[in-house]
Amino acid sequence: MPKKDAFYPDWYHRVPPEKSYRSIFKWGYPDTFKHPNRRLYALMKETFAMTDDDFRVKRNTGDEKVSFDYPVKLSTAQLDQLRAIVGAENVLTDDYSRLRVAYGKMIYDLIRLREKKIENLPDAVVRPRSKEDVQALVRFCHAEKIPLTVFSGGSSVMRGTECPKGGISLEMGVHMKRILKLNPVNQTVTVEPGITGPDLEDALRDAPRRFPGAPHRYTCGHLPQSFHGSTVGGWVVTRGAGQNSTYYGKIEDLVVCQEYITPAGEIATREYPASATGPDLDQVMIGSEGTFGVLVAVTLKIFRYMPENTRRFSFIFKDYPSALEAVREVSQGEFGLPSVFRLSDPEETDVAMRLYGVEGTALDKLLRLLGYRPGERCLLLGTADGERGFARHVARMIGRICRRHGALPTTGYVTRRWEHGRFLDPYLREDLQDYGIIIDTLECAVNWDSLERIWREVRAYCKARPRTICMSHSSHFYPQGTNLYFIFVARMDAGEYLRYQAGVIDAIFKAGAALSHHHGIGRMLAPWYESFMGPQQMAVLRALKKHFDPHNIMNPGGTLALDLPDEKKRM
């Protein structure tokens, strides 16, 4: 345990200056922070061979006001026409507004903002007020062949909101963030795409007060780690998942119907619980990442909010194989599925033990004595949700299965600790980067029978670099498989980061995993996407693209590899 009076960095802890670069790349809420605790600080120094001196001066904090020279290529006449559609106050061409919507929250975005590398900006930011505005904008851009990209929460880590072809960026989160309807009979909510996760969730949990006639409190059940900064529109068009998706489902399971404005007209699907009326157009539009059209309304399933029923549990397994057997048995057990469910591999478990202060304690000694050894042991934590008896039964069955596989119960306390940090961990990124350390994540989906091999192969690549932390966990479970989420932490510069990150993606691709479980493809994975999909499948997407957007104005410039030049293709 590091001493209390030892040197501890002066982490950045203030709302970033207005209109500064940092105000753009800072994660989440402007006034919310999570700093590395003393244990993590010690771990970093040790792992990356750094000293206190390396943490005395922050680099590239991005406190400067945004300012650059990047020409607006739209004509005055075009800008005037845009102003005529949405009102002058909703067309912005200043540097800050244009930069703010171009980048997301991928590490490379943060690097570029710190280094003031300005590229791929829109010519103007347009804030539509309504579906009718979007219709007029899409019609205008289609006629004038002006690229149109959509920006909503800005939490993309896939370079999905960049505008390499210029044009306009539609900022959805300013006006188009209304709840259009709550239907307590069907248990659905209809919203505009710009509403944030917290705004929607707050309204649902408060439903009896906010919506006359709503008999219950509700939850949307979709709580991604990016919750604070994500919007419903982003969830849908990227095919996202929340951390409780094992119980509530991924977003494609939650969407009931939708409305998109495309250059080929309005695509509206109808609200039914299920049907056998041909191909499912909802599943064509979900995951289209802005390349087919602009989402303007979506109806989602909602669920009863019953936190009083939540059961929390955690277990330590002796090794990864036995833990994997247990979680597969849970996933295939047909007694109901847990809500949060999260299995850490040995390295992530060791880091967690260290950060939670378990390592080196009497408890740790006991654990080792019982055969739960560092470098081998694995932490599983989770919750069961739903009706009281259901949740109790799920938790009980999980306990039974885990114990049968040699796990030691470590109580719901660990889960509460995790819950406390569930939306806060990404806030650490800026602190680390202030001192040249990068923490990044890549995730994929795997079947049970290939999980261990894929984990081993990707990890082998990651760990071939010395002084690199590579943790991984599975956090979304299905009877047929799960996801693998890799987190690497290392001291590296921008150039090495880009090479290393591409190497991890290569490893995931070559191992045969699905390129993404819930982050989407964007421009970041586009170089691998066509090889992943295969030429015939890619041709179907291109046929759809041609139908919806014959002038290629919708989010052009590489997203989903629809117009990626051959030389950019990686595999």
Added chain:
Amino acid sequence: MPKKDAFYPDWYHRVPPEKSYRSIFKWGYPDTFKHPNRRLYALMKETFAMTDDDFRVKRNTGDEKVSFDYPVKLSTAQLDQLRAIVGAENVLTDDYSRLRVAYGKMIYDLIRLREKKIENLPDAVVRPRSKEDVQALVRFCHAEKIPLTVFSGGSSVMRGTECPKGGISLEMGVHMKRILKLNPVNQTVTVEPGITGPDLEDALRDAPRRFPGAPHRYTCGHLPQSFHGSTVGGWVVTRGAGQNSTYYGKIEDLVVCQEYITPAGEIATREYPASATGPDLDQVMIGSEGTFGVLVAVTLKIFRYMPENTRRFSFIFKDYPSALEAVREVSQGEFGLPSVFRLSDPEETDVAMRLYGVEGTALDKLLRLLGYRPGERCLLLGTADGERGFARHVARMIGRICRRHGALPTTGYVTRRWEHGRFLDPYLREDLQDYGIIIDTLECAVNWDSLERIWREVRAYCKARPRTICMSHSSHFYPQGTNLYFIFVARMDAGEYLRYQAGVIDAIFKAGAALSHHHGIGRMLAPWYESFMGPQQMAVLRALKKHFDPHNIMNPGGTLALDLPDEKKRM
């Protein structure tokens, strides 16, 4: 209760003559029958104002050997090329073989076969032996612009297998019915499309013996009423549902990945439990009803077969509204979903009470006394599946909710009675039709908030015709709604049947229900389909069609309304 020695019709009870019309239109297995019992016989006479005399002579039994004059339009050279691809023994041009694959099991198909109305036949029936055969056939037909339609189980009630443009019909159930792989780790099975429900289910239930290394007995969980005569391929391409779908899911929830041969090449999706890699091509191909390509392999989720855990229950409600409240509460209760779940409306309940011999008994009198009156009361029956404690809890919660809504438990006996007949009821159709009585079904999907109105509107149309039984039930439940399955029974001729049936579809369409919950669209619903989908949505399907099948050879002639002439459009 009708007297035992009273006249009782001499129902048709023998395997139909070989190659007869009846051998084609007979439902299910050739040697399996279900005749109307004496109570149903009495009900029919009473309802339709018929006498014993009306049941002395059968009409149009179709015992004659199939024979007609319907030209083969393919050239000798083309037929030779087909023989070169699949072998001469797998190319059939005789009358019987061509007729057998053209019609399904819709009432109009039966009428046409009884009346020897021969139309929409293929020129030749081709029996592919493998994916490679299908590839060569599709390539050949594409080059020669020969229509290609697929026939598998032949249980379609949507006119999906007719060949109005001639060409070839691919009979998948002869060779392409293999189980390609059982994967007990991922809990999936990969099959060819021609395998029947019973063949697949038998193999899965017998897995430990048939597949080395399979540790469990399995079920595919997909048990439609057409089980005896349906195939996996049909389930997938029509977007079907089994009677236990409330627990196991519809087929679109069960498909993990697939392979199709299209004129534009092979479309293969990849096996992952979930992903965020763009639009979902599986959901583009599911429900495409043979218009995009030929399904050659599909991987389905499987489940543990645990019949020992099944809990059966049934309840009588005082009225339809209270029953609907209860089933909605169950569907939204988050304690797990039942497996079979089936709520009959008052008319279906009354018919069931009569057929099961309850009406007029002491039990019936007691029920009436307690306020469960004919014309109002509703029967709910079902089962809970899954792990033992889960099934028990689901059944217990359902009981609690039903009782709270004033229902009387009527035990699992009723459910067992239903289970006994679950795949047999369609066998009744031929008996009734032998005496001029038609029993037909139409089904749709509805949200909770429109269910009662849609039920009332469709029923109003059905019951406007005197002496017509119209029963309905909901049998597939979701948190957001359910299906409505209408069964009408009446004495009517072919002309009136077609007008009446179109009127029911009109009523469903105008009421705003989804045109189909699990039967698909085919050619039968095609006249309403474009209005149901809307022009923009239809344009997306046409763009896909043009991509996959630019020469319009795949199941041409109206399926999914892709090439329906304007004059055939109903709405």
